[in-house]
Amino acid sequence: xxxxxxxxxxxxxxxxxxxxxxxxxxxxxxxxxxxxxxxxxxxxxxxxxxxxxxxxxxxxxxxxxxxxxxxxxxxxxxxxxxxxxxxxxxxxxxxxxxxxxxxxxxxxxxxxxxxxxxxxxxxxxxxxxxxxxxxxxxxxxxxxxxxxxxxxxxxxxxxxxxxxxxxxxxxxxxxxxxxxxxxxxxxxxxxxxxxxxxxxxxxxxxxxxxxxxxxxxxxxxxxxxxxxxxxxxxxxxx
Ligand SMILES: *Cc1c(COP(=O)(O)O)cnc(C)c1O
Numbered sequence: 001x002x003x004x005x006x007x008x009x010x011x012x013x014x015x016x017x018x019x020x021x022x023x024x025x026x027x028x029x030x031x032x033x034x035x036x037x038x039x040x041x042x043x044x045x046x047x048x049x050x051x052x053x054x055x056x057x058x059x060x061x062x063x064x065x066x067x068x069x070x071x072x073x074x075x076x077x078x079x080x081x082x083x084x085x086x087x088x089x090x091x092x093x094x095x096x097x098x099x100x101x102x103x104x105x106x107x108x109x110x111x112x113x114x115x116x117x118x119x120x121x122x123x124x125x126x127x128x129x130x131x132x133x134x135x136x137x138x139x140x141x142x143x144x145x146x147x148x149x150x151x152x153x154x155x156x157x158x159x160x161x162x163x164x165x166x167x168x169x170x171x172x173x174x175x176x177x178x179x180x181x182x183x184x185x186x187x188x189x190x191x192x193x194x195x196x197x198x199x200x201x202x203x204x205x206x207x208x209x210x211x212x213x214x215x216x217x218x219x220x221x222x223x224x225x226x227x228x229x230x231x232x233x234x235x236x237x238x
Pocket of ligand 1: 037039060207209210224225226227228
């Protein structure tokens with residue numbers, strides 16, 4: 001069993017820290033939003049977070065989104081897919097999620113577009129970009145970003161592109177972590193100047209429990225916070 005008490009207190013603490021970091025970075029208060037990452041935690045914990053005012057939850061498995069959707073069918077929860085998505089699981093995401101932040105290849109965009117058309121739905125999307133050379137990280141090679149955005153612009157009307165997402169390198173060297181966030185912002189700035197039709201790049205989803213201070217300093221508009229809200233995932237939950 002995970003410790004799920006005090007979720008509201010933790011959410012408040014994270015919100016306060018986000019606001020303090022935003023202002024300290026010289027950015028307008030309220031310009032960084034909080035995405036709670038509920039992967040591995042049960043719907044009782046999610047209900048507790050919803051009672052504290054959250055509606056959007058990040059999950060990294062299509063099946064978990066499907067199962068939790070059923071358990072929370074009485075709520076207005078909004079699921080955000082943040083994990084690597086295999087094309088054979090795209091249907092669950094097209095059916096149940098409101099947004100995908102891990103859109104990282106044409107093959108996936110193609111399948112999602114087809115599934116969304118079948119469902120009669122549209123979905124917000126962020127393109128996940130690889131900003132470190134760590135072999136384990138998913139995400140699009142930055143060199144392929146312009147072509148991918150051009151593809152989405154003309155071929156994927158059901159995916160409303162709103163920005164970019166990244167995960168920083170897992171490194172105790174904070175400068176190396178910060179460089180990943182800076183890289184994403186610079187890539188975004190470069191792509192924005194190309195004025196690709198139907199593509200908005202306003203949003204930058206970057207920063208997790210351990211590094212969101214650096215992400216906010218580099219221009220994050222949305223931080224994805226799991227353990228700082230729900231607790232440690234190292235022991236298994238239901
Ligand atoms: C798990 C996860 C997070 C949250 O990580 P924490 O360190 O628990 O805050 C953020 N983004 C992605 C893509 C994740 O998979």
